[in-house]
Amino acid sequence: MAQLYSGIDADKTVVLKSDQKHIAIRLGSSIAEVDGRKVDMGREPVRYLSHLYVPIRFLATGLDGKVAARDAKTGKVTVTGLNKYKDTFSRGTMGYSYMIRAAKGDLEITNAYTGQQNSIPLGMKDINVNTHDLGLNFKRTPKNLLIVSIEYTNRKTKAYDLYTLVFKNQGLIRKSIAHGLTEKHETLKPDGTIQLIDESQCAYD
Incomplete structure (x- = not known):
């Protein structure tokens, strides 16, 4: 699991960050920011019961990993190569x-x-x-x-x-x-x- 700290700003922007990584996701927008670069997630994030859901491929790529496999029957997604970004x-x-x-x-x-x-x-x-x-x-x-x-x-x-x-x-x-x-x-x-x-x-x- 990545060692990133999270928080939500006044403008409803959720930020995941460490000394080495900065990911900003704004509620109501499909455009996120990864280390200063604008990235299109493909869809807007969804907030449900205090949890925030974003496309898995976007998050995996943002943490230097990739989606390696997806099981259509169980819905299980395998992600490899994630960077921990431990500070x-x-x-x-x-x-x-x-x-x-x-x-x-x-x-x-x-x-x-x-x-x-x-x-x-x-x-x-x-x-x-x-x-x-x-x-x-x-x-x-x-x-x-x-x-x-x-x-x-x-x-x-x-x-x-x-x-x-x-x-x-x-x-x-x-x-x-x-x-x-x-x-x-x-x-x-x-x-x-x-x-x-x-x-x-x-x-x-």
Whole structure:
């Protein structure tokens, strides 16, 4: 399902949007707008019981997909190639939220109680949720250091980029970045040692 936010404007225009996609559909008109372009849907949208119905072929095309099959008996329509357009990836721990916006690629840290924010550049770019998975994981060392691991994995090849950040009292003390890894890397060793990996491996306690 596409990660788009929806809302209706004062002029009865329904908008589906994210940082990467903008679809505007006006009630009473067959002409829609997709990323600034006028598109003829073929018919006007229908609003019924708080739901809005538009031609499936228009919506599929607007999300970079296509109608692959249609079953005349059941009415089932199969759509392939849809773009998710997911904007953010986030997780939280110990009163802080950690978020990565697809458009920026930086790690944004927010204190849930005070609202104070801090941004850490990661150098990530061209985040594509249709071909890759992005995961955030947290671990604490015996000395109460927080390890934030970010894995950006190619679904097809299974190769991944690993971004590792080490925090002490919410202050960043170490960061490492490794690209194109093919084997699983355990950052926190059983003896409490932190094993960072980038262009060269180094251990930190």
